[in-house]
Amino acid sequence: MDQNPEKILVKGNEAIAMAAIDSGCLLYFGYPITPQNDIPEYLSKHLPPLGGEFIQAESEIASINLLLGASATGARAMTSSSSPGISLMQEGISYMAGSELPALIVNISRSGPGLGGISASQGDYFQATRGGGHGDYRMIVLAPSTVQEMYDLTCLAFDLSDKYRNPAMILGDALIGQMKEPLVRKKCEPMVLPPKDWALTGAQGRKPNRLKSLYLQEGELSEHNWKLHQKYEQMRKEEIRFESFLVEEAHLIVAAFGSMARVSKTAVELAREEGMKVGLFRPITLFPFPDKTLFNLSKKAKLFLTVELNTGQMVEDVRLSVDRDAEVYFYGRPPGSLPSPEEVLEEIKKYYH
Amino acid sequence: MDLVFKRPECLIDIPFHFCPGCHHGIAHRLVAEAIDYFKIREKTIGVASVGCSVFMYDYFNVDVLEAPHGRASAVASGVKRARKDRIVFTYQGDGDLAAIGIAEGIHTANRGENITIIFANNGIYGMTGGQMAPTTLLGQKTTTSPYGRDFTYDGYPIRMAEMLATLEGSAFVARVAVNNPANLMKAKKAIRKAFQVQIEEMGFSFVEVLLSCPTNWGLPALEANRRVEEEMIPYFPLGIFKERKMADYL
Numbered sequence: 001m002d003q004n005p006e007k008i009l010v011k012g013n014e015a016i017a018m019a020a021i022d023s024g025c026l027l028y029f030g031y032p033i034t035p036q037n038d039i040p041e042y043l044s045k046h047l048p049p050l051g052g053e054f055i056q057a058e059s060e061i062a063s064i065n066l067l068l069g070a071s072a073t074g075a076r077a078m079t080s081s082s083s084p085g086i087s088l089m090q091e092g093i094s095y096m097a098g099s100e101l102p103a104l105i106v107n108i109s110r111s112g113p114g115l116g117g118i119s120a121s122q123g124d125y126f127q128a129t130r131g132g133g134h135g136d137y138r139m140i141v142l143a144p145s146t147v148q149e150m151y152d153l154t155c156l157a158f159d160l161s162d163k164y165r166n167p168a169m170i171l172g173d174a175l176i177g178q179m180k181e182p183l184v185r186k187k188c189e190p191m192v193l194p195p196k197d198w199a200l201t202g203a204q205g206r207k208p209n210r211l212k213s214l215y216l217q218e219g220e221l222s223e224h225n226w227k228l229h230q231k232y233e234q235m236r237k238e239e240i241r242f243e244s245f246l247v248e249e250a251h252l253i254v255a256a257f258g259s260m261a262r263v264s265k266t267a268v269e270l271a272r273e274e275g276m277k278v279g280l281f282r283p284i285t286l287f288p289f290p291d292k293t294l295f296n297l298s299k300k301a302k303l304f305l306t307v308e309l310n311t312g313q314m315v316e317d318v319r320l321s322v323d324r325d326a327e328v329y330f331y332g333r334p335p336g337s338l339p340s341p342e343e344v345l346e347e348i349k350k351y352y353h
Numbered sequence: 354m355d356l357v358f359k360r361p362e363c364l365i366d367i368p369f370h371f372c373p374g375c376h377h378g379i380a381h382r383l384v385a386e387a388i389d390y391f392k393i394r395e396k397t398i399g400v401a402s403v404g405c406s407v408f409m410y411d412y413f414n415v416d417v418l419e420a421p422h423g424r425a426s427a428v429a430s431g432v433k434r435a436r437k438d439r440i441v442f443t444y445q446g447d448g449d450l451a452a453i454g455i456a457e458g459i460h461t462a463n464r465g466e467n468i469t470i471i472f473a474n475n476g477i478y479g480m481t482g483g484q485m486a487p488t489t490l491l492g493q494k495t496t497t498s499p500y501g502r503d504f505t506y507d508g509y510p511i512r513m514a515e516m517l518a519t520l521e522g523s524a525f526v527a528r529v530a531v532n533n534p535a536n537l538m539k540a541k542k543a544i545r546k547a548f549q550v551q552i553e554e555m556g557f558s559f560v561e562v563l564l565s566c567p568t569n570w571g572l573p574a575l576e577a578n579r580r581v582e583e584e585m586i587p588y589f590p591l592g593i594f595k596e597r598k599m600a601d602y603l
Contacts, residue, residue: 055430058459062456065420066434068420068428068431070434092421095420200398200432201398201436203414208417210410210417
């Protein structure tokens with residue numbers, strides 16, 4: 001793959017598409033929806049010359065099922081969409097989790113409910129981290145906050161997805177997807193991954209492989225669910241990723257993810273300039289959620305302010321994570337406008353005592 | 354002594370779960386025979402749908418993937434795009450293909466995906482206990498059309514083969530039945546042809562097989578078999594509706 005160690009100026013969405021190619025993903029299936037169209041547009045141009053496949057499907061339902069089929073052969077494959085389209089994909093994601101199929105699903109989320117709007121929103125946090133579709137399952141969910149992270153976390157998502165045989169999601173938003181920033185197109189060290197001996201390649205010299213999620217025999221499904229649960233537990237042990245900024249000795253910790261973490265970081269710097277002991281905690285893995293790290297932080301810092309582009313979703317995980325005597329406050333902005341760092345600073349001052 | 358009849362290599366040696374008199378087992382066998390005929394068992398990937406046909410991974414001695422209800426053709430397209438050197442087929446019922454999965458079926462045909470769909474049409478939802486299907490005949494009583502299917506309420510039975518034959522992407526489209534030896538031989542030929550079309554990379558191939566469902570039709574096996582001839586075939590005529598002579602790329 002052509003990897004340029006020099007900085008290039010690209011959109012967040014393009015960074016994801018580049019990372020996919022650099023990760024060996026040559027199969028893309030999707031349906032147009034704003035604000036993620038740069039991804040299919042880039043890949044429709046660049047995949048065919050590489051011998052890859054690009055299908056503009058008739059719907060997100062078809063996209064996710066094309067992805068399911070491609071993934072079943074052991075190939076790396078992906079789709080991307082935005083909130084309403086991701087809703088349509090939930091059935092397929094549930095089947096992939098149940099059939100233990102790896103795949104990358106990118107949600108450059110927009111605002112809802114319903115058709116909502118195309119402005120940035122973090123209203124899909126619950127859907128992404130709670131499974132979204134039917135049944136007792138989880139997705140690996142990574143939340144980038146820079147264009148560089150759109151690239152790096154996409155590479156990581158492919159590896160984690162293969163490692164756990166589980167779908168992984170990049171949860172971005174219109175802000176990071178449409179923003180241009182310098183990118184170093186250098187792929188992270190690939191993980192050592194287990195062989196895909198489960199893949200459907202034709203039963204040549206072996207017994208047929210089956211990929212399914214239907215288990216009707218007595219006890220079978222319960223056993224299968226516990227097996228899936230074990231994977232999620234392993235993710236909780238091994239895959240937690242976060243960024244903490246000035247949290248040591250902090251009196252108040254702002255918790256935010258993705259685009260909101262950037263606004264919040266500037267607010268934290270402004271607060272520090274005014275002499276307040278404030279830090280930032282940014283979960284990078286939304287599932288698995290860094291609950292133990294937050295708990296440990298809450299032994300010293302007793303004030304938490306969760307800032308989100310919604311009316312309060314991740315704040316529930318923050319409340320579940322921190323020590324019982326910690327106070328958790330929330331500042332939310334439903335879609336339509338973004339808070340300035342100064343506005344976040346005002347909120348910090350409201351609760352800092 | 355010559356062995357003139359045996360279980361196809363492509364079928365696993367266990368009893369079908371299908372009801373007595375049901376035609377699914379015959380259709381399964383014809384598909385297995387076609388795969389054996391072309392000696393492609395080790396490079397074939399099957400896609401199971403939701404309905405009575407979901408257990409096809411218990412019967413076919415090939416790699417099998419289970420698709421969500423209605424999505425088998427999209428899933429099969431994904432398999433094929435990832436592995437163009439494999440032979441990919443779906444086996445879908447009428448609820449799966451003609452109701453919940455009609456969009457996927459039409460667009461798969463329209464893209465000319467080089468896969469084979471075996472469409473099992475018995476005009477009823479078998480697995481869920483006999484509800485009305487998109488192919489249920491007018492006047493036919495089911496558990497959800499207790500007064501008989503009425504077009505003013507439920508519309509008309511859909512003729513999938515004719516519809517898909519109108520699409521440029523379709524290379525081979527046929528409707529067959531397995532209710533008597535003559536029809537069975539034609540069905541065998543059509544299913545074989547469908548796989549041949551895929552092997553020769555001609556594009557999308559589709560064989561609709563009319564099947565009986567004695568249990569949910571509420572008929573003894575013989576009468577159900579007769580109903581295929583007397584009621585189904587008059588509305589769903591047998592024949593080849595599309596046969597491309599050469600691939601688009603030639």
